[in-house]
Amino acid sequence: MSANPAPAHAPDGDAAATVSVVHAACPHDCPDTCAIRVTVQGGRVIRLQGDPDHPPTHGALCTKVSRYMERIEHPERVLTPLKRVGPKGRGEFVPVSWDEALDDIAARLRAIAARDPQAIQPYSYAGTMGFVQGEGMAARFWNRLGASQLHRSICAEAGATGLAMTYGSTVGMHLQHFAESRLILIWGSNPITSSVHFWTFAQAAKRAGAKLIAIDPRRTETAEKCHQHIALRPGSDGALALGLMHELIVNDWLDHDYLARHVEGWPELRERALQWPPERAAQVCGLTPDEVRGLAQDYGTTAPAAIRLNYGMQRVHGGGNAVRLIALLPCLVGAWRHRAGGLLLSASGWNKPVRNPAFHQPHLLAGRRVRTINMATIGDALLAQPGEAVLDGGPRIEALVVYNSNPVAIAPESARVAAGFAREDLFTVVLEHFLTDTADHADYVLPATMQLEHVDVHASYGHTWLLANQPSLAPRGQARPNAQVFRELATRLGFDEPGFADDDMALARQAFGDAVDFDRLWRDGWVQLPLPEAPFAEGGFPTASGRARACGPDLPLPDHVPNHECAETNPVLAARYPLAMISPPARHFLNSTFVNVASLQATEREPVLEICAADAAARGLVDGGVVRVFNDRGSYHCVARVSARARRGVVNGLGVWWRKLGLRGSNVNELTHQRLTDLGEAPCFYDCLVEVERADAELAPQAAGA
Numbered sequence: 001m002s003a004n005p006a007p008a009h010a011p012d013g014d015a016a017a018t019v020s021v022v023h024a025a026c027p028h029d030c031p032d033t034c035a036i037r038v039t040v041q042g043g044r045v046i047r048l049q050g051d052p053d054h055p056p057t058h059g060a061l062c063t064k065v066s067r068y069m070e071r072i073e074h075p076e077r078v079l080t081p082l083k084r085v086g087p088k089g090r091g092e093f094v095p096v097s098w099d100e101a102l103d104d105i106a107a108r109l110r111a112i113a114a115r116d117p118q119a120i121q122p123y124s125y126a127g128t129m130g131f132v133q134g135e136g137m138a139a140r141f142w143n144r145l146g147a148s149q150l151h152r153s154i155c156a157e158a159g160a161t162g163l164a165m166t167y168g169s170t171v172g173m174h175l176q177h178f179a180e181s182r183l184i185l186i187w188g189s190n191p192i193t194s195s196v197h198f199w200t201f202a203q204a205a206k207r208a209g210a211k212l213i214a215i216d217p218r219r220t221e222t223a224e225k226c227h228q229h230i231a232l233r234p235g236s237d238g239a240l241a242l243g244l245m246h247e248l249i250v251n252d253w254l255d256h257d258y259l260a261r262h263v264e265g266w267p268e269l270r271e272r273a274l275q276w277p278p279e280r281a282a283q284v285c286g287l288t289p290d291e292v293r294g295l296a297q298d299y300g301t302t303a304p305a306a307i308r309l310n311y312g313m314q315r316v317h318g319g320g321n322a323v324r325l326i327a328l329l330p331c332l333v334g335a336w337r338h339r340a341g342g343l344l345l346s347a348s349g350w351n352k353p354v355r356n357p358a359f360h361q362p363h364l365l366a367g368r369r370v371r372t373i374n375m376a377t378i379g380d381a382l383l384a385q386p387g388e389a390v391l392d393g394g395p396r397i398e399a400l401v402v403y404n405s406n407p408v409a410i411a412p413e414s415a416r417v418a419a420g421f422a423r424e425d426l427f428t429v430v431l432e433h434f435l436t437d438t439a440d441h442a443d444y445v446l447p448a449t450m451q452l453e454h455v456d457v458h459a460s461y462g463h464t465w466l467l468a469n470q471p472s473l474a475p476r477g478q479a480r481p482n483a484q485v486f487r488e489l490a491t492r493l494g495f496d497e498p499g500f501a502d503d504d505m506a507l508a509r510q511a512f513g514d515a516v517d518f519d520r521l522w523r524d525g526w527v528q529l530p531l532p533e534a535p536f537a538e539g540g541f542p543t544a545s546g547r548a549r550a551c552g553p554d555l556p557l558p559d560h561v562p563n564h565e566c567a568e569t570n571p572v573l574a575a576r577y578p579l580a581m582i583s584p585p586a587r588h589f590l591n592s593t594f595v596n597v598a599s600l601q602a603t604e605r606e607p608v609l610e611i612c613a614a615d616a617a618a619r620g621l622v623d624g625g626v627v628r629v630f631n632d633r634g635s636y637h638c639v640a641r642v643s644a645r646a647r648r649g650v651v652n653g654l655g656v657w658w659r660k661l662g663l664r665g666s667n668v669n670e671l672t673h674q675r676l677t678d679l680g681e682a683p684c685f686y687d688c689l690v691e692v693e694r695a696d697a698e699l700a701p702q703a704a705g706a
């Protein structure tokens, strides 16, 4: 069974001279989902560029993906199946054949499934966002097996849940219309790092005279290029939104007609907001009352005003409520009336109607109700005994199959995650490109293809185009697409339903429903979804009532919810660990992807903790010195950067390094915890108290990576 059509040109005969251009899509977990043009000659990629015709991409790829060939041709890429020979976590393997690996894996899974298939746990996220190599064949396999489900909460669930409660779906403004906004609040987002194509539109607006304001505890690359930076405390965004509403009300900067016709629960929300004068909001946020007033004035008196909200602000206890409050701001001022006004957190709801609901073949579950494990608490789940709530009434986890994710590095409280992965009685399979921290714990590592080597189709959570990814290279070594691996396991387990015979092209064809002309998508590389320009100019939110929702009989009013770890909720802890730590992405990594690409690692140099001069001086820390960052969960060694990027009382531990490439085999998630957000049961990476001390004597910086 062949998974891929032949790549554009194999290196034989005439083809060696032929130059062809192939449509690809960037697979990474990034709102920009760029269209890529791959120029191939003689089986080799001679050029990789952003598609100049695709409006969001406009010909440019970010620094990371411009280096894609370094990742594809990386000397440490896994090219054969590997079987563990050393202790878990040590990364000691021997090569084995695909048949040996798959036969053994199938036998082990069959034996566990005979007792209870729910003891088998898939663990995957958005290493690739492709529909085919994501859950395309995998979900069918898990459904048929009756394996445990996974709540894919690691990134966006608090915000997405809050947004959908407010608007009815994860929908918002169109990316390209930000270019026409007069005011842009860049809220909990660092687009120069994480969404550089949005930044291009924001800069166009800036050149045309728009004011840009960053709302972010960290003085990011983006914040320093905005006209103003509001450096609030992590987890205080809900309070800021309420303070802004207070000012919009008392100054009557409201669109009464919009509120009356298109918002449910406005009288109740108004009452709550009136309890939040700027002084109160400022106190919670660590700002001055004038900063709150000034921001409200800008927002209340400039049209069209747009908010680029992003997921950085919802990785705290109150992240869901904060998104609900912020999402209501454009309704107060009627910003939705203009196509360049409103808010964008996620655009993924726009493509929901064209996704094929039968794609994952839920009928294969055949009525079985299976338990769900939250990926945010995988550490606890792996260490739990039956009966503990984290196992959702199911059995102990006996087998784990990881693909498109690196949980040992990226999941919170990584000491617990690593301890779980180290369990001798756990059978672990990891589909990967590299020996990541997670793969080091596997019983089998299976070599996966990269984006230029396989078929896929993509949608975006930052824009409204669908993209095709045609293969342009033959797989390196013995690498196989994820979908092919699950198909072959299905065959070995005797799953003979027709869905398991679909090859990758068939899967690509099925991912979207009939509303999408697949042949056109495949030929052109991308198609735009037909959508209204100013979607909520006349209300029409995808809620039951068509109105945006502040509250209702089934929906309590949103409120400021303080962090799990802060002086307000836990003064004893805050006395011992007085610094709030956030861990936003380093610019040249994408989560833990690219950390092992030499040129990008060289740019980031070493794992760092940004700390302001006053907090550093109080602890005798010097710029460039090694520090120990710690709390009751563990210690993390990194290099101090005494920097104005950090505000007083907040330290920035840029993520997410591979543990084994860090200074002492740990990364920033050594310090984060597994408690969850108010909505969506998501992790609280940026809700974390720590203390810092010098550790130069313990470890010199030169020892990094040794």
Ligand SMILES: Nc1nc2c(c(=O)[nH]1)N[C@H]1C(S)=C(S)[C@@H](COP(=O)(O)OP(=O)(O)OC[C@H]3O[C@@H](n4cnc5c(=O)[nH]c(N)nc54)[C@H](O)[C@@H]3O)O[C@H]1N2
Pocket (backbone or CB within 6 Å): 029, 030, 031, 155, 187, 188, 189, 190, 191, 193, 194, 195, 215, 216, 217, 218, 220, 233, 234, 235, 236, 237, 310, 311, 312, 313, 314, 316, 582, 584, 585, 586, 587, 588, 589, 590, 591, 592, 686
């Ligand atoms: N280069 C690069 N690009 C990426 C990623 C990456 O790792 N590297 N990750 C990708 C992924 S998975 C995602 S989900 C998106 C994320 O997209 P964004 O959320 O836009 O990405 P970040 O750059 O993490 O920006 C989050 C910002 O929120 C700030 N922040 C932290 N806590 C708070 C808070 O409580 N309130 C407010 N207002 N701000 C806060 C951080 O300082 C940071 O600057 O980016 C994607 N793009």
Ligand SMILES: Nc1nc2c(c(=O)[nH]1)N[C@H]1C(S)=C(S)[C@@H](COP(=O)(O)OP(=O)(O)OC[C@H]3O[C@@H](n4cnc5c(=O)[nH]c(N)nc54)[C@H](O)[C@@H]3O)O[C@H]1N2
Pocket (backbone or CB within 6 Å): 029, 124, 125, 126, 127, 128, 133, 154, 155, 156, 403, 404, 405, 406, 407, 410, 411, 431, 432, 433, 434, 436, 448, 449, 450, 451, 482, 583, 584, 585, 590, 591, 592, 593, 655, 656, 668, 669, 672, 685
């Ligand atoms: N402290 C802290 N922790 C965080 C965050 C943070 O800001 N701070 N961010 C969080 C967020 S927003 C997210 S989304 C998560 C992300 O966490 P993950 O989804 O685990 O993302 P990555 O770390 O990029 O790991 C993806 C892995 O998938 C692999 N991969 C890519 N493509 C393929 C493929 O086609 N096949 C196979 N088999 N493998 C593939 C890559 O090699 C890589 O190792 O991390 C979270 N963790």
Ligand code: SF4
Pocket (backbone or CB within 6 Å): 026, 027, 028, 030, 031, 032, 033, 034, 061, 062, 063, 064, 065, 066, 195, 196, 197, 590
């Ligand atoms: S990571 Fe984001 S910005 Fe970079 S190429 Fe991919 S989609 Fe574009």
Ligand SMILES: [Mo]
Pocket (backbone or CB within 6 Å): 029, 154, 155, 156
């Ligand atoms: Mo994410």
